[in-house]
Structures are given as structure tokens and as C-alpha cells.
Amino acid sequence: MTKIKSPYISRVKIKNFRNFKDIDVNLSHKQVIIGENNVGKTNFLKAIQIILDPKFSDEDRFLNESDFYDGLVEPMKNGEIIEIIIEIRGYEHNKTVLSMLSDATISENPPTLRLTYKFFPSQDTNEYTYTIFQGDRPEVQFTHFHRKFLNIKVINAIRDVESEMRNSRKSPIKNLLRDYEFDKDELEDIGAKLKEQSNEILSIDELIDLEKKINNRFINTMGNQSFSKISLETIDVDPNRILNTLKLMIGEEKQRPTSDTSLGINNILYISLILISLEDKTIPTLLKKENYIELSEESDSEILEECYVKSSKGNYFLKDNLDDGLMLKLYSFMDNYSLSKEGFTILAIEEPEAHLHPSFQRIIYKDVMKNNTSVLMTTHSPYITSVAPLNSIVHLRTTQEGTIINTTADLNLSDKEKQDLERYIDVKRGEIYFGKGVILVEGIAEEYLIPAFAEILGKPLDLKGIICCNINSTNFDPYVKFLDMLGIPYVCITDGDYYAWVKEKEEPKRKYHIVVDDSHISNGYLGLERIGDLLVKLQKINNSSLPKDLDEQEELFAKNGFFIGYYTMEVDIMDACSESNQGKDIICKIFNELTTGGERQKENFKRELNSGDYWSCLRKIENCENEVGKGRFAQRLSLMCIKDHIPKYIENAIDYIYSKIEEVGKYE
């Protein structure tokens, strides 16, 4: 269909409503609302529904004391006001909406409508009352007349798709059928033919016999009375009801009715049908003969011939694959002489992932995103968030000032950064959005070990909803920007990568993978340098205030949530347990279990570990001939590690993120 997008909610402001004290966020055409349970995702939708949902009753819009922001004491006694403002954009191409809502205009560049809900004590009676008005004009009300043309439909998290599909009144397929104007005569004609055809079955001898049997039996019981004649009938042929007999079947070879299909497939089908029913119908895909003729009388009607093809019954179908330019022209023609009197519905889906296999979750999401309808969805699914465009995130978080919302509609990343981040946030890392806090790490080993260390330290990550996010590189930059924008607390743990300057063929060169030694005259830490550059680039610190002294640097970075080791994590671990025989024994034991090497190699490993030659140990772990690998080693260690293994900088990082979250947690 057309590329013309439906109107969307571009801004939401909420004051004193439930979880929200005072929030003001910008949104884009598609929104993914994320936040833990009970943070207020449903309330956020509810705020929008109070203004836009036609299913809400007057009573629903009439709030009460418990709907005020929780932090207010006796709000109604103190005359507090609940205010919800939404702004709408992307509507100006459609005359139906313009004609109903132009009074709500607050700006024409870009064209923006505003609707305001207010729950307040009336001046006259001092009793609370509510109003919903358009634009800056309290005297112009927004009522069900207007809501008919711009509204929201919410598909709840708890939904019984099967019964909705079966329900003849609410079924989305019935709704879609209702959008057409069927020719009564044509239906009646078909109905009569159907009856005729199906009556043939009654002439089968078996059925004649059966009917006779039933009748005989019945008459024996009841006596020969006028009502006691029983007959067999085939189908209902009332032309009004013949459409009700239509059923959706699924499957190419073995067709099944939807009632026999899996819940997952049904969910997808249900949402798809709803999306079809919400499509912009300004351009009809089927034009009835008489409408075509009527439209042909208008000027510029040549376009009809270009875009429609006559069906065998004399009606007109929209041609497939018309180019965009033509569709735009057709849209404006149809909009002008429109037959459609429908407005727009913004769709909100709560947890579309319910009952869906991960791959289906992504499919449904991608389908929704392609659609012209503006969609808000709440989700707990990392499969969905991992494919959500970066600027579509609405992130809810609890703070002392109630739930606050950060959105990425105004996210300002360069194209390259955007690509990077989108690539990083793949399936797995979609969970970055769900953390109350995030630990950014650079590799698989950290991903295994840091949660285990936290556990040992008595600060389990799961308990606080902290997520350890492995970005498989040291390019923290886009992540940090993104987390800052979302307001999610984070720490970065990265290797120190100690080096010393040596001369090689007269050229000064950095030498890595060595242990600190007094003989190193000039040395440094690549990790510190990387983070220093990053913090300067992100303007968290300025270049001139970067201390020369490396310890001071470390301290400053730690204040910003960046924790840097000395070497690489495994080496730092070995270093940490240099004084602990138990720690060293565990490491040796793991190596011995994992390696395919001989006794001699095991002996060497133990010796090197005891003598502090950790780089050699690490080489043995990494050496592919031994089939150990950093990953396997870390995985095993994570099950057996003890406090002695924990490098100080990692402990600091865990303490840091914990305290950040407890700071927030105090107010929950």
C-alpha cells in the first residue's frame, strides 16, 4: 500500500497521574515501551487512552483520588490537578482528520495538534471534574465526535485471541467484511444456488432412510401432532448470514480452521487482521462500479484509469505495484473526493510476544514496523527490542520523583554510530533495555565470571536486575551514549593491557603481554588510554583536567563508572590469588581437567602459576592444541571460583553499580 504514514503521537506530557509526577517525552511513529513490571507501562498507555480510546466511558475518564501521583498527600483536598497532554503529527495529508481537528492546531511547522485532558476542581462547585480540549482553546472540546476520527486501539496483554476470533461481533475478519458494501442481490442469488446444491444431498437414499427412521421413532413417542414432523436441512441461506459462514483456514495442503491452529499462529493472524482493519483506507483497493462512475466525473479523474483495472463483474481493483508518485497523486485525488469517512487509529499492543516463538516475535515485530499505522507496544522480549530501531525506545524507570521516562526519538547519533549500535544490539543484547543497571564488558570470559564474582561478594546481579552485557569489543562509545540517553545506570569493565616501550630494530615499540617489572623504564596501560579518550570525546571530562598520574586517572575514571584492570582479566585473576594456595589450586585443577596435554604440561602450568609467569599460563589456556580456551576456562572457573580470585577493580565495579541502583531503590 501507500508509503503515506498515519498520524502518530509525537509528544506526551503527564502530570500527577499514577506513577508519573511530571514527565514530558517526545515519541516517533513506532514506539517500543520498555520497563520492568509495575513501573507504569500500562499507566502510560492508560494516560493516552483517557484522551483517545473510544471504548473508555465517561466514568473511566472521571478519575479519583487513587489516580493521583502516589507522592501527593491528600491531593483532592489540596486541589491538585491531573493533566495529560498529547500532541499529534503526521496528519496533514488527510482531510478527514484535518476537517475534524484543525481547531487543535498549535503549530503548522511541523503541523502539530494538541489535546489536553485535565482533572481539576471546578470553580463553581469545588467538585472535581474533567475536560478534554483541543489546542490552546479550552472552549473547544474534544469529544466522541472527534475521537471517532482519531483514536487508539489497545490490544491487551491478557487477550483471548481464539474467543475474539470466534466472536461474530468482535472478530476482526467480520469487521473487515463489514467494510465492504456487498450487493444484496448478488448474495441472495448465491444463497439460493447454495441451497439448491446442498439440497441434493438430501436425496441420497441413506439420508431419506435416516429421516424416515427419526420420524417414525418421534411419532411413536409424541403421537402424530403438527409439530412432530422432523426434517433434515443443510445450511443457513439467509443472505445476511451467508457471510458469517466464512471461515479462515490456515495451511497450504492440509487446511485447518483457526480454532485448531496453534495459539501462536492465531496471535499473529489476529494482529495482522487488526493491522489490515486499521490501514488508511483513503485509497480503496476495490471500487464499486457506481462509485467509479461518480468519481470519473471529477476533474483529474484520468488517474482512475491508470490505477484501476476492471474486474469481470464490472467493479474495479487497484492495480498492484503502482509507483509511489502515482500513489501519492491517487491519494490526494481520493482524499479530495473521498468515499472513505474513516479516520485513524493508533494501535497499542501490550506484549505482542505472548505465546510466540522468538522467531515469530521478530516476524510480527517487523510486520508491525513496516505498516503505515502508528504503533506503540510494550514488551519484555529482548527478541523484539533487539530489532527495534534505536529511535523507537520508550524507557520507563522508577526514581524518587516517580517513574521517569526516557525516549530515544531525539537520539542524536551519526549514521555510523547508529549502524554500529544496531549491529551490536542483536538478538542477545536486546536485553540491555531491561536492566536496572548494566555492566558493559568486552568479552565472553567477563560475561561468565562477573556474575559469579558478584554472587561471591554477596551482591548477586539478578537480585538487583543488573545485566552483564558483553559487547565483544572495546568500542564502548555508542553504548555509553545510548545508556546515558535512556538514563540506565551502567559500569564499564575493561582490561588494562599493560605495555612497556622497547626497542626493536632501533624503532621504539610497545610490548604487551608482559608483567610489570622494575626494568620497564617507560610503560603504560592501553586500557586507561582508551577510556581517557572516550570520556574526553563524550565530554564527561575535559582534556585539560585529565591527570598525568595514572593512579589519579584510574580514580577519576572509576568515579565515572569505568573500571580498568592491569593486564587482561585472566592474568588479573591469577595475580589476585597469588597469595592464596586454594585459589591457585582451583585454577590448576580446572586447567588439568580441561587440557588434552600431558602431565608434563600440567606440571609446567602449575610451576609458572606459582612463579608469577601468568602470561605463559594464559598462553597455555589459549593454545588451541590444548582445547581449553578462555571461554571454557572462564565457564568452569565461574562454577568454582572463590573470593580470592576477584581482582580489586572488578569488585569496585560491582560495588559501584550496586550502590547506584540502591540509590534508586531507596525510593521504590
Next chain:
Amino acid sequence: MNSTYLEKLEQIKKDKDQFAAFNSNCSTVVKAGPGSGKTTVLTLKIMKLLNDKIKYPRGLACLTYNREAVKEFTNRLYELGYVKRNNVFLGTVHAFCIAEVISPFAHLYDYDIPLPLKIVSEKEKNKLFKDTVIQLNYDPNQIKIIDMDKERTLGIEGISCVSVEPYDIGLKVAKEYENRLHAMGMVDFIDIVKYATLLIQKEEYVRKCLEAKFPWILIDEYQDLGKPLHEMVLSLFHKTNIKIFAVGDPDQSIYGFNGAIPDYLNELYSSPNIEAIELKTNYRSHQDIINASIIGLNQQNRNYVSGKRFDKDAEFHFITCEEEMDDQYKEVAYSIIPSCQQKGIPLEEICVLVHSEKQIQSMRKILDEANIPYYISKLEFKRSDIVIWLEQCALWVISNSNVSFSSLFDYWNNLLQKHNQTITAERNILERKRLYSILKESIKHFKSLYKWLEFLIKNLKLHSILYDSDIYPDEVDNLNALIKVAKDGSFRDFDITRFANLGKPINQITLSTRHSSKGLEFEVVILLGMEQGNFPYYKNENDPEKLAEERRVFFVSISRAKRVCYLLRSKKYTRKTRFGYKTFNYKPSMFWEELYESKKNLGTTVN
């Protein structure tokens, strides 16, 4: 479909021009001569558009010059089965400019429009004008407020090629006046139309919204609406897909003093891409009356044909009196009207047309003496929106079948909101109850309009609501004028039934100026003051444009008659001159002469 609609539809199907106008599906200009059934075509067209062409929630706008005309076609629409619907605007151009252009959009732009609109009262406006004239050292006799306002409307720029010679003094006064008015943070009605036109011309978004709401805009009495509306229409016609349906008659353009000239309608009529239709059948008048009116007009190609059958012949009476207007008044009161009555012509089918308000007052005295009941369409107060609403209230009080309480309340609610009162859901219910009980209780004063008005105005607290009103600055004074008329003026014996039917003569003759007679029709029309120098006014005789307008006034006057015309003149008038009072002999008006000649030649009845 409603039966009146079907009946009227059958009727216009018989007239191919009317039917073509009814069916047109592109921008159309309909030139509609007197009695050509334009209101029928217009109202049927609106119904057809709303039923068949324009899908809800889009609607249409139908604009005209004054409130009486709005009331007239709105009532006609209800009779045709119209049901109130969103985005259907039926009203005056001024109301349209405020409600559909300035209120929703002016705040989005920076055009120095003082917002919220505060409209200057007539009193203040007069004073401001006088001060301006004095300040600029002009002779107050040289320029009237109406001259200035005319220059202001002509000042608007746009697409039209019609050019009008500017009046320099008027322009200068206009400029200074506007500066001063705007410095006070106020506007007047001319500003409103000008600002609205400017917004429509300059702002695409405004046009887009209007186009969305109103795929059709219909305009009645186009010839009376002057330049700003013409530019507004041209702008919408050229820059949007809005279809224009303009109805009017250049020959009935008689408000030149306002800046309304026939050229604008003619310009639109001859634009490319406009369907031009002329309604030529006159369903009101006898063919002889039609011919007589055309003679006065002195224009080519006016081939109106009577579409109505008469049992009796047309009559033209040329009556020469001795001295002064008084003799003519007496002739009317003591001879013409009694003779009409003898012939069985009801009083409400008789109309006396005079030159001025002053002459109406003089005629009234004689009619009072002769005990002839009369109706004056122009009253001592304005039939403002509020007065019309009070009339509707009266109608509801006496028989609540003709008006719905909801519509009365809607207006009331709107009035309160416009005067800064927030109406919440509960307040709405309270106000509804209050209005209902006050109106119900007011029945006890049914016999006396004065008492009823006083009761209502007091209980509704109208004065305090309207005190210092931004949008109805003259309404308190106007209501006081109404009360005065009801207390000891011409309405003193009125009950509220009579008030509810204001605007219609009931067993009364009608007394009107020639200019105010537009749109009316009578079996008998009596034209007074048909002397040379008086009609046309001697200063206008040598100015071709002004003379042409005088001819149109005569055309309008004669074409009010269905069958009978009386023309009266006096032979002598005494006038004050520099040398004291002198009596002059007056010759018949050129219109009298032309008509008399033609009648004599044709040998029709001439008395």
C-alpha cells in the same frame, strides 16, 4: 428523503437552468434575477451535496451578507430535512471569518492581529473616526465613516483585476484610524474580514484546513459582499480544490457605498473553469412588471420571462400630487390603501417604498392617523445574534415544537464560553437546568413582551455577561434599545407571540426604504418621491456609475411587485435657500418618464 425536498426537486426539474445549477459538480456562478427561485436552488443544492456528495465529517459553508438571510435559509434547510452536522457552517461572512479562520489559526502566525479579538463598539469607533479626521485636519463634511470603511475594504490586495479609483482622503484617514485602533488592541468588523482574507491568501495550512472541512463553499448575494470576500473566494478557487457555488444578481447590487459593486460577481462569472448559469425565469412577477423593471435598468440582454400565471392584468398607476411628500403620504393612506383593500388585497401584500429613514418616520405618523397598521423591517435596535436568539426563545416558550431546546442551549452555552466562563460537564448540566426553568417560568409574562424581556434579561444576568464584552461590544446598548421599544416604543402592545414572529408583517402593510426592500415581495408596491432630482439624486445624474446604481435601485424596487405598481410624485417642493424659502416646480423622475412612455406606447392600463 423528506417530502418537501422531493416536492421542490420535482419543481426545479421543470426549469432547466435551475436544474443545471442544482446538478453542477464544479465551481459555478449562478446569476439569479429577481424571483428566480435562487434560495430554493441554493438550499436544495446544499441538501444534495450533504446527502450524496460530501461524506461526513467533511461539510460545507454557506455564507451570506446578513443574519436575516442566514435565518431564512437555515429555516428553509430544516424544512428540507437538514439535520445539524459537524463542519456545516451556515452564517454571515463575519461569523465565518471569526469562527473558521481567526479563532483557530491567527495565533499560529505573526500578522499583528490583536488576540484575543476585542471588537470596538460603534460608539468608540465613531469617536475614534472623528478624532482621526480632526487630527488630520480634514473637513468632517468631506468624509463619512462609510467612505473610510469603503477605502479600507478596497485596500486589500489580491488576484482580482477589477480596479476602483481610490479616494485619497479616505485612504489617509483609513490608515491613521487603523493604526490608532490597533494600538488600542482592538479591531472592527472590517479588520476581521481583512485579516481573515490575509490568512487565507498567505497561509497554505489555513487553506488546507478549510479545504478539508469545506469541499464546497456556497455564497448567497455575492454582489453585496465586496472586495475582501471576492479575494477570499478567488484565493480559495485558485489555490485549493474547494468548489465555489456563488449566487447573486449584479443588477441588484445597490450597496456601492460599502464598496460592493457588480463587477466582482461579473469577474467571477466570466472566469475560466467556472460553470456560468443564468436563471431567467421569474416566478414572482407579471411579465409586464418584469418588462417595466428592465426598462428602468437600461441594460442589454435581460430576457427574463415570467413563470407565474396571473388571472388579472398588471397595473401601473402614475399619480401626481400637488405639494411636498406629505401629499403623497396622504394619498397612500387615504386613497391607495383603502382602494387596494376594497379590491381584496391583504395588507401584508402591500409595500410602501421611500427614500430614507426620515421619510419612514413621516409616513408612520400619517399611517397612525389613518389607523393603518404597518410593519417596518428596519427597527430601532439591531436584530443581533442575541436578539434573534431571544426571538427563538419566545417561540419555544409559546410552542416548543418549532425550536429545540438543545439548539437554544447550544447558543447559550457558546455565549457563556465566549465570555470566559469555563463550562465543565456539571456546569453544563446546571446551566441547562437553569435556562430551562427560567424559560419555563417566563411563560407567566407571556402577555407583555416588555415584562418577559425584563424577566429573562434579569434572570439570565445578560447584562453582566455582556458587560465589556470583547465580541459583542454593542450588545448591552442594543438590548437596552430593545427594552425601550418594548416598554414605550412601537412594541409596547406586543405579546411574545408577536415578538417570536418578528420579521413577518401580520395584517400590516410594509414600510421600507428602497435599499432595504431587497429580497421582499408584494402584490402591490408603492414608490414615493419619483421626482427629477430626488430619484435619481441630482448629484448622481451625471456620474455614469452612480446613475447605473440608482437604476439598479429602481430595478430592485419595481421587481418587488408581483402585479401592481404605484408611482407617486409631487409637483412642488418648498426648499430653504440662501434667499429664504422658495417653492420650486419638480419634473417627474427619468424613471417615471421612461416607464410612462413605454406603457403609453404599448397601450397597457395606465391610470
